[in-house]
Amino acid sequence: MHPPKYLICVLACWGLLYTGCTSPEPEWTFTEITRQAGLGEFKHINGAQDNWYMPETFGPGGAFLDYNQDGLVDLALVGGQAWHDSAGRGVWLYQGTGGGTFTDVTDAMHLSSITGYGMGIIAGDIDRDGDEDLYLTNLETNYLLINEGDRFRDATLESGLGTTSEWNVAAIFLDANRDGWLDLYVTGYVDWSISADLTCTRDGVQKRYCTPELYTGTPGRFYLNRGDGTFMEQTHTSGLSGSGKTLGGITVDINRDQWPDIVLANDTDPDQLFLNLQDGSFEEVGFSRGMALDPRGRARAGMGIDAGVVDSTGQPTLFIGHFSDQMNGVYRYTSAGFFEERSGSSGIGPLSLPALTFGMALLDADLDGDLDLLAANGHINPQAGERSDIASYKQLPQLFLNDGHGGFADGAQRLGLTLPMVGRGALTADIDLDGDVDILITENNGGVRLFRNDLPPETNCLRVHLEGMSIDATITLQTGSQKQFRRIRAGHSYASQSEKAVTFGLGNVQYIDTLTVFWPSGAVTRQTDIAANQTLRLREPIQ
Numbered sequence: 001m002h003p004p005k006y007l008i009c010v011l012a013c014w015g016l017l018y019t020g021c022t023s024p025e026p027e028w029t030f031t032e033i034t035r036q037a038g039l040g041e042f043k044h045i046n047g048a049q050d051n052w053y054m055p056e057t058f059g060p061g062g063a064f065l066d067y068n069q070d071g072l073v074d075l076a077l078v079g080g081q082a083w084h085d086s087a088g089r090g091v092w093l094y095q096g097t098g099g100g101t102f103t104d105v106t107d108a109m110h111l112s113s114i115t116g117y118g119m120g121i122i123a124g125d126i127d128r129d130g131d132e133d134l135y136l137t138n139l140e141t142n143y144l145l146i147n148e149g150d151r152f153r154d155a156t157l158e159s160g161l162g163t164t165s166e167w168n169v170a171a172i173f174l175d176a177n178r179d180g181w182l183d184l185y186v187t188g189y190v191d192w193s194i195s196a197d198l199t200c201t202r203d204g205v206q207k208r209y210c211t212p213e214l215y216t217g218t219p220g221r222f223y224l225n226r227g228d229g230t231f232m233e234q235t236h237t238s239g240l241s242g243s244g245k246t247l248g249g250i251t252v253d254i255n256r257d258q259w260p261d262i263v264l265a266n267d268t269d270p271d272q273l274f275l276n277l278q279d280g281s282f283e284e285v286g287f288s289r290g291m292a293l294d295p296r297g298r299a300r301a302g303m304g305i306d307a308g309v310v311d312s313t314g315q316p317t318l319f320i321g322h323f324s325d326q327m328n329g330v331y332r333y334t335s336a337g338f339f340e341e342r343s344g345s346s347g348i349g350p351l352s353l354p355a356l357t358f359g360m361a362l363l364d365a366d367l368d369g370d371l372d373l374l375a376a377n378g379h380i381n382p383q384a385g386e387r388s389d390i391a392s393y394k395q396l397p398q399l400f401l402n403d404g405h406g407g408f409a410d411g412a413q414r415l416g417l418t419l420p421m422v423g424r425g426a427l428t429a430d431i432d433l434d435g436d437v438d439i440l441i442t443e444n445n446g447g448v449r450l451f452r453n454d455l456p457p458e459t460n461c462l463r464v465h466l467e468g469m470s471i472d473a474t475i476t477l478q479t480g481s482q483k484q485f486r487r488i489r490a491g492h493s494y495a496s497q498s499e500k501a502v503t504f505g506l507g508n509v510q511y512i513d514t515l516t517v518f519w520p521s522g523a524v525t526r527q528t529d530i531a532a533n534q535t536l537r538l539r540e541p542i543q
Helices: 005-013 348-352
Strands: 030-032 062-065 074-078 091-096 102-104 118-124 133-138 143-147 152-154 171-174 183-186 221-225 231-233 246-252 261-266 272-276 282-284 305-308 317-320 329-333 339-341 357-363 372-377 398-402 408-410 423-429 438-443 448-453 460-467 474-479 482-487 502-507 511-518 524-531 535-539
Touching: 062 118, 062 423, 062 438, 074 118, 074 438, 118 171, 133 171, 171 246, 246 305, 261 305, 305 357, 305 482, 317 357, 348 398, 348 408, 357 438, 372 438, 460 474, 460 511, 474 502, 482 502, 524 535
Parallel strands: 357 423, 460 535
Antiparallel strands: 030 448, 062 074, 074 091, 091 102, 118 133, 133 143, 143 152, 171 183, 183 221, 221 231, 246 261, 261 272, 272 282, 305 317, 317 329, 329 339, 357 372, 372 398, 372 423, 398 408, 423 438, 438 448, 460 502, 474 482, 474 511, 511 524
């Protein structure tokens, strides 16, 4: 009989126990625990009442964070509202217990007054006071919510971020100029309002949702953090005035120069890659590097996005969710400076054809040392099944398990992910502190689904928690000939954010040779001979 994994990790932290993995590929399941975790009362509202307004098709994101700095995973969810009733909650905040349960603290943290037709949410310490603040995107005005310890304060207007009213979905915190202060990129979607709503129909009678191709895209906006609680818009001078229609954004470091680049997944427009030129500006190189279009030269309906190293090349791969009948995008960067399209050869493309994928999140689900891919699926059209033999409104999620070489197979159904959903955001965290990664999927006009990872306790792990300005930090872990890479992000998937603490799967490895942290400040932390099955807390060195 084995002790619970959380006990193994704690004992290893104390130096009292070391344990190996008796099976490098154990069988396991995910268990749906939404209600018993305390999340059963959450409900996203999209206001759909046969008006067929385009924003009704999208739905909410969510963010795992640690708002009260107690080392336990908390959760922020986007609530939404009806079209002519602003009484609904714009954001829900749940405090985690560390045992896999949550308590609603929305009222206690003074967030009940935050309303709006919500889209996405991210968390980051924008004022460098040591705790995480929130940024909520909406159909109209967004919110900057400053964490004051015992409450969140609406600082939108005083920060200079409340001057526009437009449809934004995803957002990213990053330190674009590496001055130690988090900047903000907010994606644009399309120029839509109720008064400008178009009427689209297939039969000339019944109104249906319109394609975004019929609307003008609105570019994203880039805000530079002044370091005094205010932001200055630098969209045009930074070169980040993209084409718009963006649903997913993420930071990467494509050319390994330690400066954050930005990748955007665009809906029916070419995807974009903005290289950081290290002088406060960016250059768009998506076309020239080979990731903007599909292999036939066509733009696809880009939804969610994630990126990571998934094979032994050490090069990052981009994963982009697409519409049904469009293979999800898989682009691996090469040493030649271009992207190799791998949708088909990775196995993900053909398996994704029936699905309409929004959220995408990389995680090491089986703790075998390579990254797997979670896809949250769900159609935008409630009548999707009427005109297709393979499409449906509610769809099963997919969990693409990595063979270690960048080849993937869907293991979702045999692992217990068998609930059809109108899936949108996909986010991950170790909610019960047992060393494996749990997953949460948000639903359009519905609740959330929380799945506990019930991996057997024999599999080794290492958790790494960075304290300080950790967003855009990169972590490398070396065990023998195997090397793993992780990047800390605020914003990925579809309008969502996973926890910032990193979980490395180690399989049967009991000791890590070397772990290296490259901080955004330029500082480097390196540790050697690290025992498995513990949480390593590392603080940013003072420069």
